[in-house]
Amino acid sequence: MRFLQRFSDRHNNQSGNDGPGSGDLLQQARSQGDSLLAAGDQAIQRALAGSNSEAFLRAGRQQGGQ
Amino acid sequence: MADRLFGVETEYAISGRQGLEAADQGLIVRHLLDLAHISLRNLQDSSSSGLFLENAARLYLDCGMHVEYSTPECANPWDAVRYVEAGHGTMLNLIQKVTSERTPEIQTACYRVNVDYSGTGSTWGCHESYQHWMHPAAMPTDLIPFLVSRVVFAGAGGFDPFSSGLRFTLSPRAAHIERAISPDSTGERGIFHAKNEPLCVGYNRLHVLCGESLCSHFAMFVKFGATCLVVAMAEAGLTPGSAVQLDSPLVALRTVAADLTLKRPLKMKDPPRRMTAIEIQRHYLAMAEAHARDSFMPLWAPEVCRHWRRALDLLAVGPGAGAKTLDWQMKLALFSSHAARQGFDWSRLSFWNAVIECMRKAMALPSDGAPFPLDRAISPQAPIRSVVRRIETLLRKKGFEWDELRNILSLRAEFFEIDTRFGELGPRGIFSILDQAEVLDHRVSGVNNIEHAMRNPPGKGRAKIRGAVVKRLAGDLEGRWYCCWDRIFSRRHARALDLSDPFTELESWHDVPIGGNEGF
Numbered sequence: 012m013r014f015l016q017r018f019s020d021r022h023n024n025q026s027g028n029d030g031p032g033s034g035d036l037l038q039q040a041r042s043q044g045d046s047l048l049a050a051g052d053q054a055i056q057r058a059l060a061g062s063n064s065e066a067f068l069r070a071g072r073q074q075g076g077q
Numbered sequence: 078m079a080d081r082l083f084g085v086e087t088e089y090a091i092s093g094r095q096g097l098e099a100a101d102q103g104l105i106v107r108h109l110l111d112l113a114h115i116s117l118r119n120l121q122d123s124s125s126s127g128l129f130l131e132n133a134a135r136l137y138l139d140c141g142m143h144v145e146y147s148t149p150e151c152a153n154p155w156d157a158v159r160y161v162e163a164g165h166g167t168m169l170n171l172i173q174k175v176t177s178e179r180t181p182e183i184q185t186a187c188y189r190v191n192v193d194y195s196g197t198g199s200t201w202g203c204h205e206s207y208q209h210w211m212h213p214a215a216m217p218t219d220l221i222p223f224l225v226s227r228v229v230f231a232g233a234g235g236f237d238p239f240s241s242g243l244r245f246t247l248s249p250r251a252a253h254i255e256r257a258i259s260p261d262s263t264g265e266r267g268i269f270h271a272k273n274e275p276l277c278v279g280y281n282r283l284h285v286l287c288g289e290s291l292c293s294h295f296a297m298f299v300k301f302g303a304t305c306l307v308v309a310m311a312e313a314g315l316t317p318g319s320a321v322q323l324d325s326p327l328v329a330l331r332t333v334a335a336d337l338t339l340k341r342p343l344k345m346k347d348p349p350r351r352m353t354a355i356e357i358q359r360h361y362l363a364m365a366e367a368h369a370r371d372s373f374m375p376l377w378a379p380e381v382c383r384h385w386r387r388a389l390d391l392l393a394v395g396p397g398a399g400a401k402t403l404d405w406q407m408k409l410a411l412f413s414s415h416a417a418r419q420g421f422d423w424s425r426l427s428f429w430n431a432v433i434e435c436m437r438k439a440m441a442l443p444s445d446g447a448p449f450p451l452d453r454a455i456s457p458q459a460p461i462r463s464v465v466r467r468i469e470t471l472l473r474k475k476g477f478e479w480d481e482l483r484n485i486l487s488l489r490a491e492f493f494e495i496d497t498r499f500g501e502l503g504p505r506g507i508f509s510i511l512d513q514a515e516v517l518d519h520r521v522s523g524v525n526n527i528e529h530a531m532r533n534p535p536g537k538g539r540a541k542i543r544g545a546v547v548k549r550l551a552g553d554l555e556g557r558w559y560c561c562w563d564r565i566f567s568r569r570h571a572r573a574l575d576l577s578d579p580f581t582e583l584e585s586w587h588d589v590p591i592g593g594n595e596g597f
Contacts, residue, residue: 044401064491
């Protein structure tokens with residue numbers, strides 16, 4: 012529990028700082044990423060359409076092997 | 078300039094579904110290998126039910142139900158990426174044939190994925206082999222800090238398969254690595270294994286187990302190229318790892334895999350201090366750049382250094398900068414975007430994972446990846462009521478509610494499905510769709526002619542000869558030819574082709590006594 016409290020404090024202190032930091036490069040990367048996210052959202056929606064994720068994972072379950 | 082040879086083994090996940098029901102995987106795999114025998118020029122593998130193909134690669138059934146494709150021996154990282162892709166192309170053709178020719182009622186698919194999220198605790202490997210002649214005792218010192226820290230660009234991204242929550246990791250395979258060095262490739266898996274299995278004469282083989290199947294050509298290229306350069310420097314006696322010894326390689330591997338900020342320092346020894354994974358990588362890169370044109374380095378060392386530097390520079394900007402280039406950053410961008418659409422804030426995930434971990438430990442539940450039983454844990458009858466009350470106090474202070482965690486847990490399987498489908502081969506795969514849409518920046522100039530590589534061997538060393546001979550003898554069914562990495566032989570013709578020298582450029586045939594074992 013103390014661990015969780017410490018984690019929570021750290022999380023609060025780092026919020027806004029948790030990721031890459033600021034700067035033009037990052038801003039540029041994010042804006043360039045817009046097309047990726049739009050295409051990614053579409054691809055994910057298409058992949059998940061009509062899918063039952065639990066059944067999907069069961070069908071790919073590794074039978075034997077490592 | 079020195080030549081080097083290396084190759085990659087990819088284990089594929091295969092699935093089949095009839096409606097919502099899982100189809101018999103064994104049946105699909107048997108059809109797939111049978112169709113490979115029929116439709117691809119090949120010679121029978123002498124040591125398994127698999128086959129060697131006309132591009133000098135090996136396709137076979139590994140332990141259990143893995144279909145595995147080993148590239149031929151490659152002499153540069155462009156070829157390594159090309160032949161990995163040739164393997165994907167071959168597998169895609171075969172799985173499509175299974176559906177169209179054998180089991181039209183079953184919807185089949187093939188994935189380059191690294192862990193099984195269905196609860197089996199299994200993993201699909203993507204091992205690398207590097208030919209070398211360094212002393213085996215030097216390998217851990219020189220290689221382990223590099224292999225642990227390369228996760229920053231070579232991680233596939235995904236989720237920790239043993240977390241009861243939804244914990245993003247740079248390298249899902251890292252959770253399956255149990256030792257620094259293992260005696261072989263399957264039991265108590267190591268960062269690399271120390272089994273002496275060179276498959277040739279005059280060299281040893283470094284067999285790396287901690288690698289992952291990647292989609293980005295750039296990430297693959299840097300992974301193979303940089304590892305080769307580190308092996309070359311170790312072989313030359315530069316002891317590239319001696320100044321960056323990790324206090325605990327396994328702890329460091331898990332730390333790097335879990336650290337999205339790439340800023341968490343790792344505990345070093347000799348002398349004790351702290352370094353980040355990127356700093357360790359820059360140490361190796363600086364040494365490689367300083368020696369890039371030395372005679373023990375391959376001709377392509379400067380080009381690899383250039384790409385390696387670009388990878389580290391991208392990472393230094395932070396997650397997001399490599400979202401079009403590196404696998405784990407692509408996935409991180411897609412997952413966080415999907416989370417937002419599903420109504421939860423991705424940045425709070427680490428907090429909720431910590432909450433789950435706290436309750437899981439209090440309930441003494443195993444860390445086996447089973448979904449966390451939230452409603453049982455927070456019910457008034459739960460034996461951990463006092464822990465829950467303290468957590469609830471914290472939640473109230475932050476303005477959080479259990480429903481948020483309930484929502485995250487309900488979407489867990491969906492995220493696992495997205496991760497798996499990211500690496501699906503063919504036009505349905507998420508990575509393939511993004512690549513087709515030209516929104517990625519992962520290609521490496523010179524990695525091309527994939528179709529050609531599916532039917533032709535690399536232009537150097539014994540792979541070139543193996544491929545040419547397989548092509549020539551594949552139709553000679555009467556001859557009953559067999560192939561393995563270091564020879565091709567026929568008992569019927571009492572002839573054997575020696576391929577024990579990996580750099581050989583000559584077809585060296587010899588007679589073997591009928592009934593004898595020589596050459597067989």
